[in-house]
Amino acid sequence: MPLPPPRHRLAGALTLAGLLTQIAGLCLDGLPSWSVSLPLWAASLLMWPDIPRRNQWQAGVLAVLGLAFLVLAVVGFDATPDITTLLDGNAFVVAMLVGVSFIALIGRPSEGPPNSEPVTGRRGLAGTWLGVQLLGAILNLSAVFMVGDRLERRGRLLDVQLLGLNRGLSSAAMWSPFFAAMGVAVSLAPSLEYTTVLAAGLPLAFAGGLYSVFELSRRFDVSEVPGFSLSPRSLLMPASVAGLVMVFHYVITPSLTIVSIITFLMPTLALAANLARGAAATRERLVRHLHYRLPGMRGEITLFLCAGLLTKGLSILVAAATNGDWTLFADFGVGPAMLSYVAIVASAIAGLHPIIGISVLASMLDLDGPHQTLFGFVALASWGVGTAVGPLSGINLSLQGRYGISGYRMMKHNLHYALVMSTLVLVAIACLAQAVSA
Template identity: 65%
Template sequence: MSDTPATSIVPRRALAGGLVLAGLILQIAQLTNLFPLAHAVGYCLWLATALLWVDIPRRTRRQAGILAAIGLGLLVLTRSWHDASIDWAGILDGNTYVVTMLVGVSFIGLIGNLRGRSRPSGKALTGTRGMLGTWLGVHLLGSILNLSTVFMVGDRLERRAPLSTPQLLGLNRGLTSAALWSPFFASMGVVMTLTPAMHYATILAFGLPLALVSGLLTVGELSRRFELADTAGFSLSPPSLLMPVSMAALVMLFHYVLTPHLPIVSIITFLLPSVALLTNLPQGPHWTLRRVHQHTLTRLPAMRGEISLFLCAGLLTQGLSTFITAATGSDWTLFAHFGPLEAIASFLAIVASAVAGLHPIIGVSVLASMLDLNAERQTLFAFVALASWAVGTSVGPLSGINLSLQGRYGVSGMTMMRHNLGYAALMTLLVVGAILVMETSL
């Protein structure tokens, strides 16, 4: 994407870009407890979205508007029907931490060739090997860097040509399958909070092989369904891996040594923009400020699709979770005993809700609130939660990965869902089998 000439900058978009940058800075400041206004980040991002609303593609605008309307409607119903207390000042905070991470990741464009990115030279890795490289690269690096790896790899592939369906599916499945075992995923953080007595070694013993089978299924299926001879893949050569591996090493340094109290998402939010600034500073402060200014005026407003979808999906999640909590706030439990049949039913229900457009975190959280799990049952529940997250986010049209692919590369979430239904069905069979085997080993 070439930078827009300064003469064509629209003041409304420039102001929106400044607000997005302000949201990022305020989010980073909150990590250090330097900024006391908790809702300021959400206000900046939503105001920027309002300024850019007319520029958002019609399909994305319609979808975002529906999500926001449903979320707001559910909050109103919760207040009127259940007389529940609503934090109206904070209803715009949903998904702001994800949005600011995406904004921080966008600064990757300032790293590397300081005179501008050129099309890669040489022959690309194509075919089955290329698809395997894409899945493996996103899976391994994504297990640490989460969603930012999709943009690192996807943007690199997009330099040659617009991303094709098999490339997008490789990005999707490479990342989502890492939720089965990665200790750095948001899914694992949620599950560890809900099931503090789970045995991670058991999760790893079942989740990692299942993830590897997912990769084999992906490469085999896409090789049969699509002609991959001219489809570029991600090369696992040292030059291709230099940036993501360096970023992963830095993230691990901060996570384990420098800032162990911060989650991975927060570390990525401040680390990538910081590295981008440091790599530009040798060219001089004036050069660095000019590149940041140009990035703010052009790239950040261009993220309007991603930002609007995530913010509106966050409002929907807030409304739905608040409504469900108010409606099911009793002391009854869904199952008297959480065994394999109950685990399979729970997994299927969460995946089905993801296909219907709900994020798996909603199903997992609601299910956990309706169960009374002893220590022995927590590992089984943890596996169900992680597996439903991995499968549900791959196929769910409103999952974080599919919203990102839609906002970044223009692919419809419904298109991704249709292409992933067969994959999700196969993974469901494997997960059900794993649940049955796990029950005999617990």
């Protein structure tokens, strides 16, 4: 395989440097935060010409607004922000994303032989949704391609199959600790109680799966549509990884957040799994990951970093203009939480990534511990529904690029799904708000 351009290799090395520095910071006190953020920003700048134009516009607008807010805060309100932390927003979320990417080196889940009799009908549709949900909870977007490519061997993917892939992955954002959504939520609400969010998000996700199976089987003739057959062996690796993360979180390193544990554990597991193949094979796979996979993450890395800059700039401006005495909602209860959720999903339908709405909302709130859990759930739920229906979300753009379906076509198919899921989410918000206020 030919080497990529030097610029790509340098960007991959800088991205890896950001990850390694973040991991080192978990063990060593005193490492400056810019030692993580600067390499990541440098990698994004190097890869900027290769980012799709649509993503450039989104990320560029976020960065320009963030800088404009900072300038206005300094010039108009005499703010004195700490320059060394201005680029830190979402840096450790990006480090987690980079760490999770190494899970692809462990191996791919498999199902039965490609020539075996396919599972069709509602059972096949349920298998597709469940396969992407469970595998994607660990492997993220790569699980969609694993399942989608497997289905494509039997012919061009149909809308109903693509909707199963879309909804299976996006709804996992409501509960999976391995998703960027959880990383963003934890970074903006550090006191978030994960078990509380899990208790609300997991049933919601599976309710979305049940609804999808029955709704899609009524709208489409699925009697001959192949689905994904999930085997117990396929779940062994994801289940083992999830269990190991929980052991670290509750037993070995209870002082670390789940995001921090994932950041160092995923590369460690990947390295250990590959060493069994020998040093030469391990080096070859790691180098390939460094040269191709890490630079290939340029779009999502840049978006998250620029969204973090927007959050930082707007937070500084709001604090400087109001002397820290103003928040969007005096009490983040049922009404504000519901309104926030609806606004973020609406902005996703309009074409904005949910992280933008979540970041703007967080910059205008001052939350105590219990309300941070409610805010975290709002962020995860709006991400889970917003990315399913948003025409320019990462999952829909990926499906468009890989399988040729328009993001706006996916949006139209998912509008009713978004309405039903939003009704369930609003009920969950009401219940959760009552629980955290008790």
